[in-house]
Amino acid sequence: MRRLVPLVPFLWLGLFFVIPFAVLLKISFSEPAIAMPPYLPLWEWADGVLTIAINLGNYIFLTEDPLYLVSYLSSVRIAAISTLVTLLIGYPMAYAIARAPEGRRNILLMLVILPFWTSFLLRVYAWIGILKANGVLNNALMSLGLIDQPLVILQTDIAVYLGIVYTYLPFMILPLYATLSRLDGDLLEASADLGARPLTTFATVTLPLSMPGVLAGSMLVFIPAVGEYVIPALLGGPDTLMIGTVLWNEFFLNRDWPVASAVAIVMVLVLALPIALLRRIQSRAEKA
């Protein structure tokens, strides 16, 4: 039994990643059709002859229209900016929690996790109520006399950044807290004893030692943010271009499941490469 335990992660990976990925790959080599399901089968068995038709056209098509490249880049940009902002907000919070008195830490961590008790969708909807022209924020600012025209925030990129940062903040704080709370206090004291000011200690001791947490948190935010569909759909403007929207159009508006699958496959590859690179940097940092 014990020997089987290491197999569990592989089983997980196989069931929830490899098999769906293989199905997508198969569809991406097919051609759309008016049928159920709406694409042609890859192989046909007739009169003892197996015919396999692999259509690379869907991938070639992605290179012909700049839309796909532009939306990949735009998704990566939105995700990168959101990750940076999340890091800038999350780091001080995680640091404060890690430095808080022992008894209070659990309460503070609880508060970070608390929003998860409500549905993600409802929380994004709540932002609509806050940001809209006739909403909480604008009404408050107007009654305070700070503005006399409602600010247009909803249906802009700013609302998308707000939504992503708000939603993913706990994913940044938790791994950061994990590394910061394990930070050896003696090292900080040693640094101070040797004459380093707090800022220098932070830059030369705390920050480098918390890098694994920074990387883990950033990946947990960046990866899902690139493929985000719900937040830009609800909070974003019509000109918010993300790969999730393009996927939706291919799949639903064009009923072109093969091209939609090709877009998804390329997205996985585009994401997998930088992540593998990050992992290598991380493991090297841990060894050093």
Place this chain on the structure above:
Amino acid sequence: MSRTTLTALLLTLPLTAQAQETLNFYNWSDYIAEDTIPGFQDETGTSVNYDVFDSNEVVEAKLLAGSTGYDLVVPSLEFMARQAQAGVFQEIDKSKLDNYGNLDPEIMRIIEANDPGNAFGIPWMMYSVGPGYDVAAVTERLGEDANLDSWSLVFDPANAEKLADCGIALLDSPSEITAAALNYLGLDPTSEDAGDLDQAMALLSEIRPHIRYFHSSQYINDLANGDICLAVGYSGDILQAKDRAAESGNGIEIRYVIPEEGALLGFDMLAIPADAPHPDAAYAFIDYFLRPEVTAAVSDAVFYANANKAATPLVSEEVRNDPGIYPPEATLTKMYSAKPHSARYDRSLTRAWTTLKTGR
């Protein structure tokens, strides 16, 4: 658990399911009267799982994947036509519907253009796609003399510019908005010609800077609350916004018009998937719905016209005499229907729509 008890359990499952008949019904959001489902449940003892959507495309993707578990779905006619071609639906056995004769033969004949022999669908409600606006906000910005019965309200860039600050929303439906633009330009609204599409997109891109958002259901609340002042949307949805605004007493008056240039006349169709687990429950519900009083109650609740001739006298006067819901004869002649698109045209249309929305 031994194998025999397991087999016994599996055998009893379908039996218990039969004793308590179920209906899985997938309909558009805000598209039914409050007492339609409870009335059906009380009368037949069938338990109903009612689920809603706000776009034809989502329903279509589910149906094409198959095994949805739904017994009754309500796609729009031009979508149903293509889905039927893919083999999604079973033919309607009209002999199982005692109230089939209540349907207006004239309307059934129009529907036949997309559903030959009326084989696959029973009309649920009829809709048009047109502009709805906040009367005070629009008059204030365009002046008393502006022609508010024309598509120029939306498609004239000068008007759109003046209304941009109070908010314009368009349906996020490339086919329906493009058809309206083509019709406004005097072109065939069902045209798949690339040159025509270019002209429609040129018109839409002129007003694009003044559009706040594209969405297919959000405008109902936003119109009612005054968050936007003009929406091109589904007739009944805009009239529901009007009703909500009036109920909340916020002083906002909404008006829906079928413009003088004409508008899209659409049909949402009850259809039974080929793999429906409870087709008998679906038939029972359709027959229940075709009773004049049940259909009339739905029309009264959602402000959409129906195709049930026997129901018309039972529909409240407010709804029956509203030219936005039951268009008068003169308007009807200017209305057009949609046709299913070729895959090639859908791709160019979606691509043009993305360019329109994002500038890419």
